[in-house]
Amino acid sequence: MxxxxxxxxxxxxxCPAAQAAEPVTSASSAILVDAESGRVLYEKDAHTRRGIASTTKLMTALVAAESVTDLSAKVEILREDTLTEGSSMYLKVGENVTVEALFYGLLLQSGNDAALALARYCAGNVEPFVARMNEKTQALGMADTRFANPNGLDDENHYSTAADMAVLAAACMDNELVAKIVSTKSATIGTRTFVNHNKLLSLYPECVGMKTGYTRSSGRTLVSAARRDGQLLLCVTLNDPNDWEDHAALFEYGFETYPRCxxxxxxxxxxxxxxxxxxxxxxxxxxxxxxxxxxxxxxxxxxxxxxxxxxxxxxxxxxxxxxxxxxxxxxxxxxxxxxxxxxxxxxxxxxxxxxxxxxxxxxxxx
Known part of the structure; x- marks a missing residue:
């Protein structure tokens, strides 16, 4: 040859592009990635393992989405599904909830109870579902990630990195169901109305998802995606008290400095x-x-x-x-x-x- x-x-x-000044973020770890090429456009301590709080639920949703075949199927809520702290979609013991409602409760309402119910429905129990989550990390090449639960509550054996979470974000955007739900500002499923906790969907017009998180130990965590002129950017910040502004600034930097050519x-x-x-x-x-x-x-x-x-x-x-x-x-x-x-x-x-x-x-x- x-x-x-x-x-x-x-x-x-x-491919003309204006060279914008690199943003300064408040995050302990951050990364900005072009989804199509995988090119890293910005990073800050992106490979340090940290707590990820409820952004965990992106993996929960992805594994569940690959398991379910009928979103209209009913799930009877058991007492074990409700025995969790933190954010909730307020499931009641004995009620029957559709799988679809659990997905929206998981990703919009960030329901820790929804995570437990989905895990049990998909795998029979929480433990084997968490095992599937960890198997998925290996399949995606997320070498610095480990899950101990499906909801993101603090655990010393539950962690990831900004770089790994960007890999997960790309996989979620490739999944039709997950991508659709994380881009939804609000939805009414049955008798419940869910409002997305991700304010970036309103603050940044080109945002198309994804997931917020917070625990006292992990701080504020945010995984987001934005699309402009056919270009999809993925942004992750961990332990960032100023995440809304940081993500908007990082997206502007990416789109202006690294346009899709x-x-x-x-x-x-x-x-x-x-x-x-x-x-x-x-x-x-x-x-x-x-x-x-x-x-x-x-x-x-x-x-x-x-x-x-x-x-x-x-x-x-x-x-x-x-x-x-x-x-x-x-x-x-x-x-x-x-x-x-x-x-x-x-x-x-x-x-x-x-x-x-x-x-x-x-x-x-x-």
């Missing part, structure tokens, strides 16, 4: 590959998908084509023949496969388009 810098693609990488469009011809065994001397190759990445104004991305020296015909349409790889400071930040464009089986060579004509200016690339 040939490897060379695709200088002619530089025009694809224009289009590195490659789908279906764009980027070169020609020589053929043998045909009257057609070469076939055009094109990108198969879009590539996006958050970039500052000053960052320079390099694009590299990986193509074979030649192809033996016949060559079917849309057959992958190479890749277009993007790097930043030597690290790969994205790529798209290159496929043969339509019409490569013609008896005549395709008419050269503007990119092919530009390509001809670089004979060393052929």
């Amino acid at each position: 040939k490897r060379f810098a695709a200088l002619l693609l530089a025009f694809l990488l224009l 289009l590195l490659a469009s789908a279906g764009k011809t980027v070169g020609l590959v020589k053929t043998s065994g045909s009257l057609v001397p070469a076939v055009p190759v094109q990108t198969s998908e879009e590539v996006w990445y958050p970039l500052t104004e000053s960052e320079q991305v390099q694009a590299e084509l990986k193509l074979p020296d030649g192809l033996q015909t016949p060559v079917a349409d849309d057959v992958p023949v190479g890749a277009l790889v993007f790097t930043l400071d030597g690290a790969i930040i994205g790529e798209t496969s290159l496929v043969c464009a339509a019409g490569v089986h013609s008896d005549q060579a395709p008419e050269a388009g503007p990119l092919e004509r530009l390509w001809s200016l670089f004979p060393w690339a052929g």
Whole structure:
């Protein structure tokens, strides 16, 4: 495979961005992440293990969402579900509540009783459900996280990091049910009305969720997400007395300094590959998908084509023949496969388009 810098693609990488001053947060730990790429845009002591309080319920919701099949199913509330302190959706022993109501009570009302009821419903008891939560941390690669309960009450064996919680936030936003609920400001399910504790949904218009938390030991914890122009950012602060303002400032910093930039469009011809065994001397190759990445104004991305020296015909349409790889400071930040464009089986060579004509200016690339 040939490897060379695709200088002619530089025009694809224009992405103006204003360099904003990095925010100063009040949090003990904080992180801001671009969800699509996973790029960390800001961090402060993001890998120190700390208490996470009720942001725990994001994992409770995610594990439960992967377990339930019927949101209308009824759950009879037992006495053990109500034996918890802190925030509550005020479940009563003997009442029958839908699974859906428990989800809203968990994520909007932050009900510790809802967490216990959901855990018992999904796994038969709280302990095996917590085991599932810890199994999920391993599956997600959350190496610095451990859960001791489904509601986030203080326990020395219950902790996470800002970086790990950002991983969990991304998984929650990929789950249709959880993402829908955490973005809801208020909802009425049955006879109960739930109001979301996450004030950022009102304070920051582009906020699309997620979850608040507080205990005296952990302090104020907040996991949030915001979307602008197709870009989704995830923010986590732990032990932050000024979390609403900090999250808004971090989101503004991220969107202004690291906007989502289009590195490659789908279906764009980027070169020609020589053929043998045909009257057609070469076939055009094109990108198969879009590539996006958050970039500052000053960052320079390099694009590299990986193509074979030649192809033996016949060559079917849309057959992958190479890749277009993007790097930043030597690290790969994205790529798209290159496929043969339509019409490569013609008896005549395709008419050269503007990119092919530009390509001809670089004979060393052929």
